[in-house]
Amino acid sequence: METPPCVLTVAGSDSGGGAGIQADLKTMLALGTHGMSVITAVTAQNSLGVDGFWELPTEAVRAQFRAVVDDIGARAVKTGMLASAELVETVAELLTTVDAPVVVDPVGVSKHGDALLAPEALAVVRERLLPVATVVTPNLAEIAQLTGVRVTEEADLPRAAEALLALGPRWALVKGGHLAGEAVDLLTDGSHEHWLRAPRHDNRHTHGTGCTLASAIAARLAHGDALPAAVAAAKAYVTGAIEAGFPLGAGIGPVRHGFRI
Ligand SMILES: Nc1ncnc2c1ncn2[C@@H]1O[C@H](COP(=O)(O)OP(=O)(O)O)[C@@H](O)[C@H]1O
Numbered sequence: 587m588e589t590p591p592c593v594l595t596v597a598g599s600d601s602g603g604g605a606g607i608q609a610d611l612k613t614m615l616a617l618g619t620h621g622m623s624v625i626t627a628v629t630a631q632n633s634l635g636v637d638g639f640w641e642l643p644t645e646a647v648r649a650q651f652r653a654v655v656d657d658i659g660a661r662a663v664k665t666g667m668l669a670s671a672e673l674v675e676t677v678a679e680l681l682t683t684v685d686a687p688v689v690v691d692p693v694g695v696s697k698h699g700d701a702l703l704a705p706e707a708l709a710v711v712r713e714r715l716l717p718v719a720t721v722v723t724p725n726l727a728e729i730a731q732l733t734g735v736r737v738t739e740e741a742d743l744p745r746a747a748e749a750l751l752a753l754g755p756r757w758a759l760v761k762g763g764h765l766a767g768e769a770v771d772l773l774t775d776g777s778h779e780h781w782l783r784a785p786r787h788d789n790r791h792t793h794g795t796g797c798t799l800a801s802a803i804a805a806r807l808a809h810g811d812a813l814p815a816a817v818a819a820a821k822a823y824v825t826g827a828i829e830a831g832f833p834l835g836a837g838i839g840p841v842r843h844g845f846r847i
């Protein structure tokens with residue numbers, strides 16, 4: 587029996603199943619990898635919003651990480667919701683002990699506008715987490731939080747990426763998912779620019795798009811893709827999953843992770 591490449595997500599649990607750890611593991615399965623998880627926080631969440639969240643002790647995060655990495659190993663790691671300054675610091679330190687590419691989705695707020703990161707953790711994301719990232723994947727709100735750059739049109743994306751690269755990640759993928767028109771993202775390492783374009787799907791069921799894209803990048807990296815190829819494949823996957831997104835509950839439904847299965 588062949589063992590699929592192993593990918594690790596370090597993120598929060600979404601009880602509604604559309605984002606966070608649940609989205610990450612479904613994406614990893616859909617892209618032919620074995621998904622593993624380090625849970626940082628547990629949210630009580632559904633299609634209408636986040637009712638509350640509870641962080642795990644740093645000791646529990648460290649223990650999960652060591653259990654997975656020291657026995658099984660990870661060919662790529664993805665981080666999502668890290669909740670607090672203390673957890674960001676802990677995860678940044680743990681990441682220096684693994685020899686694998688790291689995809690950092692700097693999760694700040696949910697689709698409904700609920701905060702998933704303490705304000706004082708932002709400085710730690712900038713100073714400790716971004717320097718160990720192979721690629722960072724912020725949306726427009728996260729770009730503004732991390733760099734102060736306000737993106738209102740496609741032409742602002744290069745300036746946003748430059749401001750992020752100054753914080754130390756090897757690559758920046760700035761997502762224009764919340765702009766009007768085509769769904770355009772820019773990937774750059776400062777010397778190469780890759781523009782990723784997809785038709786905008788008129789579907790409000792987009793819960794989990796950011797988690798899904800970042801996990802798909804990690805899964806493709808685990809298969810051995812170079813970063814630009816991994817991002818292109820991940821963009822194709824998330825576009826298909828958004829097109830097939832479905833209603834759930836009374837609010838915003840999830841993308842359809844199994845659309846290709
Ligand atoms: N309605 C849409 N149709 C097609 N692609 C979209 C749509 N909304 C977002 N995307 C794409 O989904 C990915 C996730 O982006 P975004 O929604 O901005 O992230 P986040 O979930 O972090 O807010 C990006 O590649 C973005 O361009």
Ligand SMILES: Cc1ncc(COP(=O)(O)O)c(N)n1
Pocket residue numbers: 597598599600605606607629631666667693695696697702792793794795796797798
């Ligand atoms: C536990 C958790 N992590 C992340 C998100 C962000 O979701 P999205 O991918 O829609 O930005 C979320 N709503 N919940």
